[in-house]
Amino acid sequence: MLVIPGIGREPYRMHVSGWLIHLLVRALAESMDVRSMVHMSRRLIRNYDLYERTGFSRNMSIPNKDAAARIVRDMKDRELIIPFVTLLIDIHQKGLGGRKYRIPYLKEAVREMEKAGVIYDRNSRMFCENPLVRRTNNWGVLREHEEYIFTFLHTDLVGNTELVRRNPEDIVHAAYSDLRKIVQSAVEKRNGRIWNWEGDGGLAAFYFSNKSTCAVLSAIEIIHELYIYNRISCRLNKPLRVRIAVHSGPCRFRRDFEQLESDTVNKTIEIQSRHTRPDTATISDGVYHMLDGTLAGRMENLNVQTSAPFYSYKLKWEK
Amino acid sequence: MDIYLFTANDAVRKCFKPISGSRLYTLHEHPPDELKARTAGAGEDVFVYLDIEGLTHPKQRAACRVLSERGVRYGIIDRTGSVDDIPLLFFNGASDYIGKTLARTGMTARRLRKTLGYSSGTPAERGAGTVRTADSGYIVSPEGWRSIRVGEEYTFCLMYIELDQPSGLRNKLSDVQFSTVMETFKKFVQTSVGPVGGKPWIWNDFGGLVLVPFDGGGFGVAVTSFRMILSRRIFCVEETGLDIPFSYRIALDIGNIVYKESGDTGTIVSDAINFIFHLGKKFVKPGNFCLTEEVFNMAPEGLRRSFRPCGSFEGKKIRRMRLPL
Numbered sequence: 001m002l003v004i005p006g007i008g009r010e011p012y013r014m015h016v017s018g019w020l021i022h023l024l025v026r027a028l029a030e031s032m033d034v035r036s037m038v039h040m041s042r043r044l045i046r047n048y049d050l051y052e053r054t055g056f057s058r059n060m061s062i063p064n065k066d067a068a069a070r071i072v073r074d075m076k077d078r079e080l081i082i083p084f085v086t087l088l089i090d091i092h093q094k095g096l097g098g099r100k101y102r103i104p105y106l107k108e109a110v111r112e113m114e115k116a117g118v119i120y121d122r123n124s125r126m127f128c129e130n131p132l133v134r135r136t137n138n139w140g141v142l143r144e145h146e147e148y149i150f151t152f153l154h155t156d157l158v159g160n161t162e163l164v165r166r167n168p169e170d171i172v173h174a175a176y177s178d179l180r181k182i183v184q185s186a187v188e189k190r191n192g193r194i195w196n197w198e199g200d201g202g203l204a205a206f207y208f209s210n211k212s213t214c215a216v217l218s219a220i221e222i223i224h225e226l227y228i229y230n231r232i233s234c235r236l237n238k239p240l241r242v243r244i245a246v247h248s249g250p251c252r253f254r255r256d257f258e259q260l261e262s263d264t265v266n267k268t269i270e271i272q273s274r275h276t277r278p279d280t281a282t283i284s285d286g287v288y289h290m291l292d293g294t295l296a297g298r299m300e301n302l303n304v305q306t307s308a309p310f311y312s313y314k315l316k317w318e319k
Numbered sequence: 320m321d322i323y324l325f326t327a328n329d330a331v332r333k334c335f336k337p338i339s340g341s342r343l344y345t346l347h348e349h350p351p352d353e354l355k356a357r358t359a360g361a362g363e364d365v366f367v368y369l370d371i372e373g374l375t376h377p378k379q380r381a382a383c384r385v386l387s388e389r390g391v392r393y394g395i396i397d398r399t400g401s402v403d404d405i406p407l408l409f410f411n412g413a414s415d416y417i418g419k420t421l422a423r424t425g426m427t428a429r430r431l432r433k434t435l436g437y438s439s440g441t442p443a444e445r446g447a448g449t450v451r452t453a454d455s456g457y458i459v460s461p462e463g464w465r466s467i468r469v470g471e472e473y474t475f476c477l478m479y480i481e482l483d484q485p486s487g488l489r490n491k492l493s494d495v496q497f498s499t500v501m502e503t504f505k506k507f508v509q510t511s512v513g514p515v516g517g518k519p520w521i522w523n524d525f526g527g528l529v530l531v532p533f534d535g536g537g538f539g540v541a542v543t544s545f546r547m548i549l550s551r552r553i554f555c556v557e558e559t560g561l562d563i564p565f566s567y568r569i570a571l572d573i574g575n576i577v578y579k580e581s582g583d584t585g586t587i588v589s590d591a592i593n594f595i596f597h598l599g600k601k602f603v604k605p606g607n608f609c610l611t612e613e614v615f616n617m618a619p620e621g622l623r624r625s626f627r628p629c630g631s632f633e634g635k636k637i638r639r640m641r642l643p644l
Contacts, residue, residue: 168349171356217553224549231621232542235359292562294555315549316644 016076020112023105024081027088028068031103032096034061040096041071043087044080082118082127082141085109090125121208128208131191139193139207142253151211151248151287152268153192153219155183157200158241158278171235176200178229179240186221190214196257201242203257203265212248212290216313219244219281223315226279244281245272248290275304280314320344320435323358325351326370331396334417334425335368341428354382358391366435367393368417371401387412388620394434398422458575460532463516467532472577474533476540476614477591478517479570479599480508480547481526483606491563500565501525503558511547515539520581521592526567528595533573541610541618544569545625548608549643566606570599571614572635594633602632612636 028037034050041048054070056062075084085106092103110120117133118140120126129140142148157163157179164172176199183204187194192206192214206215222244230239249264267284276282283291283299285308291299299311322344324335332348339346349357351370358367367386371379386393394415395408402408405416415434417426457474460466467473482488482504489497501524508519508529517531517540531540547554547569555565574591603609610618615626615638626638 167356168353171353213556217557220553221550224546227549228542228546228622231624232619233360235356237356292556294552294562294564298552318642318644 014082014113014118015116016081017112017116020081020109020116021072021076023109023112024072024075024085024088025065025068027103027105027109028071029064030105031101034064034067036096036099036101037064037067037071040087040091041074044083045074045078048074082113085113086125086127089120123209123211124207126208128191131188135188135193137193137195137205137255138253139191142207144255145252147250147252148207149249150251150264151206151215151246152251152265153187153204153206153215154245154247154265154268154272155179155201155204155222156243156272158243159238160200163236163238163240166238167236175234175236175240178233179226179242182225182229183218183222186218186225189221190218192218195260203268205251210290212246212287213292213295215246215248216281216283216287216291216295219246219283220313223279223281223313227315241278243272243276243278245269245276245284246281246287247271247284248286271310275302275306275310277312277314280312283311283313285309285311321365322346322431323361323365323367324348324370325354325357325367326372326396327351328370328372328398331370331372331398331422334396334422337425337427338431341431343428344431351382355385358386358389361389361391365391366414366431367391368396368415369393370396370398372396372398383408383411383413392435396422456575457533457535457573459535461534463532463534464518467578469579470577472575474573474575475578475591476517476531476533476538477572477574477576477595478512478529478531478540478544479526479568479595479603480529480544481568481599483566483568485525488563488565492561496561500559500561504565504567507554507558511543512540515543517543518581521584522581526599528592530576530578538571538573538614538617538619541571541614541622544571544608544610545622545640548640551606568599568603568605569608570595570603571608571610572598573611573613573617594635598632598637602637606642608640608642609637610640612638 038048038050041050050062050067050070051058053074054062054066075081088103089106091101092106095101113127114130117130118127119130121128126141129136134140179200180197183202184194187204190206191208192204194202194204196203204218222242226240226242234240245268247264247268249267251260251262251264254260271282271284282302288296288299288311299313302310302312304310320343322338324332324346326332326348327350335346338344351374354369361367369382374382392414394417395402395413396417398419400419408416458472460473488500492500505519505522512518512529512531515531517529519527520530521528551566555563559565572591572595574594576589576591577587579587598609609629610626612635615623625641627641629637629639631637
């Protein structure tokens with residue numbers, strides 16, 4: 001069965017307006033025949049029986065508009081409007097069963113959905129929650145246990161033990177809080193999510209847009225902001241220093257971070273702890289190759305003895 | 320009002336006991352070695368008393384320097400009378416001196432009120448980040464843009480910013496791409512200077528002049544400019560969406576201007592505006608960030624280390640930011 005992105009066991013409860021329903025009914029009715037509509041609906045609802053749903057006799061043909069209205073209403077009742085629109089966009093772009101379809105009113109429907117707090121991400125061809133409205137660990141759409149390709153960013157504070165020993169407790173806590181604010185701002189600005197934070201560091205995940213670029217830009221911004229923070233507002237007796245690693249790979253999504261078991265996450269943490277110097281960000285080979293030339297040109301090959309090379313970003317100054 | 324008392328001496332703590340009972344002041348006692356950490360980011364509502372007993376002369380001087388540079392108001396407690404030149408403490412930025420006698424009789428809330436009144440009257444002498452209006456000729460706007468009226472003269476932080484080599488860009492990009500980059504750049508400037516109260520005022524295709532009302536406090540736009548130079552590559556990749564390296568130059572100065580609405584600036588005759596445009600266009604090299612000595616002295620102390628003298632321009636000393644590679 002085709003996996004339709006956006007179908008969740010805990011679907012995002014979007015408010016579906018009457019106008020959106022109207023647009024979707026027209027979009028469906030004006031773009032395909034009833035047979036295709038049923039074929040399409042069965043991708044979302046197994047064994048969908050339109051005759052049973054509409055009450056029409058099986059020897060009668062169902063008018064397009066009635067069929068479309070019933071299907072859209074059923075999708076709404078089962079909270080499948082987001083995957084339904086995702087599927088419509090997919091069919092509009094790629095066709096269905098080898099046939100091309102031009103589906104009208106999609107732009108208007110997407111705009112209407114934006115008002116309800118979901119946005120369409122062209123890179124992943126999925127809807128996700130609008131970060132300005134709501135921020136959840138699964139972007140409102142990722143399914144529990146389902147495997148996705150994420151880019152992870154792991155941050156860890158350097159010399160935490162010494163920092164705790166040499167500074168008053170409240171100042172250390174304030175510094176932790178400042179660090180978290182810096183990381184959170186850099187990550188969430190680029191639609192990433194902090195999945196776990198343990199006081200002196202944590203793990204952030206990126207899934208939408210150009211995730212590798214977003215993660216690397218976040219890492220760079222964290223290094224820059226910490227530089228300014230250390231110069232202007234750090235209250236510790238030594239500057240706050242971090243090690244950052246960025247790595248990409250598959251991971252089964254778990255809402256509860258404690259239950260997350262992922263080689264990609266483990267690898268990210270290993271890159272951070274074994275191959276990253278203080279005040280730098282280390283980027284794995286897979287992430288490096290996803291970067292634009294301008295950004296990739298700023299990375300330095302670490303020449304470590306591993307199967308794949310690692311690249312590093314460090315803030316360097318002219319002499 | 321928070322009173323920070325840095326001492327390791329019980330007799331001094333006893334001397335400040337009347338203050339701890341006051342409803343007007345909150346007394347915080349800390350060991351002297353936490354002075355640097357505790358006073359970072361301390362604002363107007365903090366007054367520091369430092370007990371210098373047990374500190375060597377170099378350590379005393381270093382502590383006073385830190386407090387002065389941070390603009391923190393402070394007093395010295397000298398229970399043993401070890402300071403030879405007491406007036407020198409005041410010349411260096413101290414606002415109070417508690418000698419042998421007072422340390423014995425004890426501090427009172429009334430005396431503390433007088434000290435605070437005295438110290439708040441001389442902000443310029445307390446170090447960087449604040450300016451005395453009467454002496455400097457600055458016309459401050461304490462409430463930012465809300466204080467500004469058209470046709471009146473005010474002191475503004477002036478930021479000149481311009482994309483480098485626009486003609487080269489025009490050749491590399493299509494017309495649509497070029498206009499998108501210019502719009503994106505203006506938006507980037509607006510977003511960056513917005514949090515410090517900055518507004519693009521005179522703007523041409525490739526850059527222009529940003530005004531920030533001067534509130535007599537720190538020079539936040541210097542930090543913003545510093546950040547913009549640091550993040551120029553992020554701008555190229557993230558904002559423009561084009562894999563082309565862009566660079567921009569920034570110049571900062573402070574000066575008085577008779578304010579007019581943006582778009583109605585054609586008839587303004589102003590030395591400050593002429594100077595900042597000349598500085599930005601003729602002196603600052605592509606990709607660089609320069610500021611005048613006057614601005615440099617108001618910039619946060621931690622950032623000043625990143626600026627080097629680079630000569631004079633039209634009679635003003637200029638400093639240039641050491642660039643990130």
